[in-house]
Amino acid sequence: MSFLLPKPKIEAVANINIRLNGEVRDIDMGLDLVRLLEHFSLPSQRIAVELNGTVVRRSDWHATQVNEGDRIEVVHFVGGG
């Protein structure tokens, strides 16, 4: 009688480089935009996210994966005239 050994977990997660608000950042592969904001402790209300030049609607954040080389802008509001 044979038994199955549990497969060893692969702990190493591949990393990718992105450009977030103009700065190069190294993050885990497989994050969606909601998790990206959480990862960098960024606010999620009254902000907007642009991915490679196109605004991503809030309702699409969960379904949008971040990929190698992505250019992401996360903006909020500050004082201005």
Place this chain on the structure above:
Amino acid sequence: MSDQFTLAGTTFSSRLIIGTGKYRSYDEMKAAHTASGAEMVTVAVNRVPLDGSAESFLDHLNPKMKILPNTAGCYDAEHAIRTARLAREALDTEWIKLEVIGDPITLLPDNEQTLAAAKLLVAEGFIVLPYFTDDLIMAKKLLDAGCPAVMPLAAPIGSGMGVQNPSNLRIMREQLPDATIIVDAGVGVPSDAAIAMELGADAILMNTAIAEARDAAQMATAMNFAVRAGRLAYLSGRMPKRLYASASSPIEGAIN
């Protein structure tokens, strides 16, 4: 006074629109906003800092005030359009103060890029309020593009120089009697605001003149009065200018 100001279907009782930049503290900004009587304030779109220092700036604004996001800091139509789209997504507003700057020393507008951006944003459903050089022909083009108002400068942003070319404003008012003209940028003191309103501007947008005053709230009160005074004067119709005197007292009957 029931002289209301309607812009793109929204009615305001104040003809003063003010900014939110350069204040030394949130308390000072709030006091100035209240004193100004303004019902619409501008805000800028900016990258969220990645170091966790982001503050919720909008929480410091009176929730009754309409928020007008701007595209400050954009040097071409493409960046202004992207900024406008981000502002709309974040604030769920179609309103945008379109500002495309030509160079960093003067901050004078790039009218060509402004017009290009205005056309595209109007087509996307934005209510575009463009900052531009005080030029009649440019104003006509922006109105033809579908902007509900035009926002000529009085002087460079933050210069406090006042209305540098009153003739241009007069011409714009006379040639575009039905257009909504908002003088944006360059006001330094209440008399500047009053002059712009006397010339027939429908409203004034200002920031630095209030924010940089030693007592911002008191200056906001003064600006509130000045805009009202200038408006009343415009509606009242000024006396003609004469090179020579015109006696107010009877000449006949004075003793000799």
